[in-house]
Amino acid sequence: MNLLYLAYRNMVSKPLNMVLSLVLLVLSVSLVTFVLQLGKQLNGQMDKNITPVDMVVGAKGSPLQLVLSSVLHIDVPTGNIKLKEAESIKNHPFVGSAISVSYGDNYKGYRILGTEPGYLDNYGVVLSAGGLFQQPFEIVAGNTVAKKLGLQIGDRITSSHGLAAAGGEAHDDHPFTIVGVLEPSGTVVDQLLVCDLESIWDAHAHDGGEHHDEGEELEDEEHDHEEHDHEEHDHEEHDHEEHDHEEHDHEEHDHEEHDHEEHDHEEHDHKEHEGGQQVHDEANDTGHDHEDHDDELEITSLLVKFKSPLGLVQLPRFINENTNMQAALPGFEIQRLMGFLGSGVKTINGIAFAILFVSGFSIFISLLKTIRERRQELALLRTYGLGTRKLLFLVLFEGLLLALIGFWLGWVFGRLALALASGYIESGYGYVLQLNGPDLPELLLFGVTLVIAMIAVLLASTSIFKLNISKTLADV
């Protein structure tokens, strides 16, 4: 029979008191650990993802969107740019490496990224099996993609139009062959299927040569979609002619991939389909006939790594002012984004810490109540030979036990919440959250929790020093 056991028995003898004290503590600890972990892991992943890219050059629109879409692959692109224009930047003396990326198709929800082999080098991703893509329609699978979809080397996959899993029109006539699988890298590459640029151009090049391409600057954002729309429609048109598809097919399709804006287009398009696609609608007249001329080849964006820091100062401004393209700096944009989110995180943390202090207060009240109720027992223990200090330890143990259990439960709940969030975030954004052991900030939080419990105990136990054994024991 030691004091620790007695403290434990005292604690569990009043389960309602205990639960009340614990609930607040668990709530605050789980909130704080959850937010800390979420922020840390998302930040870490984002940092990893944006480090290889100093600047993104893409179609005009929101710079944040450009970064989110072309670097982090969690948003839709702002549009396309001419390969020829992009090439001109490649040759700028301040530019170290510049890698073209083009995308707009998916396989079962995973993006197919047309790019150059240098893209993988920049992320430091290496093959775990197979080889790199050598020719069009050879493709390597990111580690997560391969694992999740069970892709093997030699598998043939058919890409679907658009960036979301469902509803995209399938490019049946251009299947890809898996030639390699990548090592896990903890970057966005894990979530991608990577092929060369020609594959992307070719996959979308089978839609006849009816359209003219000009004025892509007219449709800044959604440009790409619209463009793809056209392509789709083109495909559809073809399909129409070929397979007599029903109209609502198109509608569904468009819906899922694109915004309201496009309803008009759809209608137009439908009419067009009927009319045989000559009366192509006004705003959408962009070019897709990639094969027509090399001049007209397009990419979604250009990922630039500077050779000289001067590039950072001069190039973005130059591009934004003198070209039809825009330049965005991932580091800056993500910092800006985190600035928006940061206040939210701060608020949640603030609330969590407020709850932590309230829970400290509730432990204080609960112990104060306990000490009052057990005054006679404490006096009895004094007659058993326990000194004041031991009684203080008894109460301290009880308070610390509460804090310990509360922290542990809270930590576990925080991780459970993280596991839940991980499922959600992975399906939405392809980010996987790790369930790590306790890290330094959490240990600090543990310390804070213990200190708060200790203060609560000391404040609550002042009456122990003034305990009048004789009077207490004589009272009925």
Added chain:
Amino acid sequence: MVKTEGLQFKYPGGQAFEFPNIILNSQEHLLVLGPSGVGKTTLLHLLSGILPASSGSIVINETEITALDRKGLDLFRGAYVGLIFQQYHFIKSLNVDENLRLRQNFPKKTMDKERRFAIAERLGLTPYLKKKVMQLSQGQQQRLSIALGLIHRPQVVFADEPTSNLDDFNCNQVINLLKDEAELCGSSLVIITHDQRVTQHFSNQIVL
């Protein structure tokens, strides 16, 4: 064994008591009689060192407890003094056996299981060892408090009105239990009561 001299106590701003000198040899028993309000419980608290005397001295087992500091007093009480209260006091979150173990444990650890079981057996508590103390009947609680007063083989046991609220049969039984246990432990017994039924059991008496 127990010796007091010129013992006085004055409640702050209230009643003052003066107590006759007591001399009690080892293994002798003493009955302190008196009506309510003459300071019987006060005397018991003074003797057991849970209330500091205003003046005078108390010597128990060669130790002048009136000279001890609080910590020394706690330790002394834990080792040499047994207390049986008028109102039973237990640790409510522990069961009967754990209460006995707790009393055995302080101030020095003695995990004497046999002693615990023997005293429980003699006092008829064996079937209730795993029970919560609040589930015991009045009589069982009384016997448990006797066990708690004696389990650590104190030099002297102070019992405060141990027979109030008991019928004649139980009164006799409790006094016999107390005397028998005290004999077995080699303890002195000091009983403080207003209950005249107890007088026949003790030859050594003082009246307040």
